[in-house]
Amino acid sequence: MSPDHPPGLDLDRLRGLLDREHPGLVTGPLTGRLIEGGRSNLTYALSDGTSKWVVRRPPLGHVLATAHDMKREHRVISALYPTEVPVPRPVLLCEDDEVLGAPFYVMEFVDGTPYRTSEQLAPLGPERTRNAVLSLVDTLVELHAVDPAEVGLADFGRPEGFLDRQLRRWGKQLDASRNRELAGIDELHATLGRRLPQSPAPTVIHGDYRLDNVLIGDDDRIKAILDWEMSTLGDPLTDLGLLVMYSLPLGAPDSPVSTTAEAPGHPDPRELVERYAARSGRDVSHISWYTAFAWFKLAVILEGIHYRYTLGQTLGQGFDRIGELVPVFIDHGLTTLQEG
Numbered sequence: 335m336s337p338d339h340p341p342g343l344d345l346d347r348l349r350g351l352l353d354r355e356h357p358g359l360v361t362g363p364l365t366g367r368l369i370e371g372g373r374s375n376l377t378y379a380l381s382d383g384t385s386k387w388v389v390r391r392p393p394l395g396h397v398l399a400t401a402h403d404m405k406r407e408h409r410v411i412s413a414l415y416p417t418e419v420p421v422p423r424p425v426l427l428c429e430d431d432e433v434l435g436a437p438f439y440v441m442e443f444v445d446g447t448p449y450r451t452s453e454q455l456a457p458l459g460p461e462r463t464r465n466a467v468l469s470l471v472d473t474l475v476e477l478h479a480v481d482p483a484e485v486g487l488a489d490f491g492r493p494e495g496f497l498d499r500q501l502r503r504w505g506k507q508l509d510a511s512r513n514r515e516l517a518g519i520d521e522l523h524a525t526l527g528r529r530l531p532q533s534p535a536p537t538v539i540h541g542d543y544r545l546d547n548v549l550i551g552d553d554d555r556i557k558a559i560l561d562w563e564m565s566t567l568g569d570p571l572t573d574l575g576l577l578v579m580y581s582l583p584l585g586a587p588d589s590p591v592s593t594t595a596e597a598p599g600h601p602d603p604r605e606l607v608e609r610y611a612a613r614s615g616r617d618v619s620h621i622s623w624y625t626a627f628a629w630f631k632l633a634v635i636l637e638g639i640h641y642r643y644t645l646g647q648t649l650g651q652g653f654d655r656i657g658e659l660v661p662v663f664i665d666h667g668l669t670t671l672q673e674g
Contacts, residue, residue, distance in 0.1 A: 446549025460599025491567030493536030575624025622674020629667030
């Protein structure tokens with residue numbers, strides 16, 4: 335297929351659907367290009383020469399429908415679009431496999447930059463970097479302030495026993511990819527279980543909230559939060575804990591997994607936590623637990639990638655070095671719990 339007709343995106347069928355559902359929306363020949371691909375959902379940029387949209391669909395040949403639930407992602411951005419939370423405007427959801435071979439949805443294209451590394455942030459300079467990261471906290475407060483029932487998301491998850499279920503789920507994920515000794519990981523899992531905090535009132539949570547899952551505009555404000563595939567109703571402090579984790583230096587030079595902590599001007603994690611507490615009114619005294627849980631979760635995810643790498647199931651660069659990072663994440667998790 336040509337770059338304008340990437341695999342998984344049948345432009346003729348898509349055009350037919352858009353013309354039926356939204357007559358006059360598309361005014362010229364459609365072109366599409368893959369923005370992101372891989373084991374996660376596929377994201378395409380779509381254009382008719384005047385307007386731009388984004389198409390999200392599961393990976394080609396995917397099996398686990400629940401892991402790539404397009405309806406769920408579309409539902410949460412549709413619910414949040416009328417609120418203060420910045421999300422792209424949804425255009426349509428298609429659950430008919432006949433069009434693209436899998437369910438998908440279309441949303442408006444939002445102009446902005448996802449900053450993935452300290453190196454990408456550095457050219458902004460200290461002041462703009464600081465503003466962008468603080469804006470990330472303020473936007474998280476906005477998300478957690480939304481009343482799920484008011485936006486039609488009262489049944490979007492099962493918040494009772496959320497943390498306990500999360501811990502068990504990630505413990506099972508770990509067991510599914512065990513093929514080597516990992517010092518400290520069982521101790522980290524058990525200690526998290528023994529010290530389970532009491533969750534605050536549930537909110538809509540993003541589940542993977544960090545700088546490279548938002549688009550930042552030229553004014554350093556957040557234009558859109560993306561990648562809602564892990565969202566649910568649950569403990570809001572899990573989002574904050576993950577944000578804190580990604581704001582701490584890894585202490586592993588040239589790591590294929592990066593945090594943005596080293597960028598000049600990046601606020602200290604304590605300031606992020608205090609700002610969140612002041613603006614949300616939530617008790618953050620157990621944030622070390624949530625941060626340690628984020629380290630554990632990432633250790634499990636990375637071990638899963640390493641496991642697939644040892645089986646020859648990964649494509650691309652950098653996977654050979656993922657395995658050596660896992661102990662770094664485990665150590666950070668244990669240290670965070672001791673300090674907490």
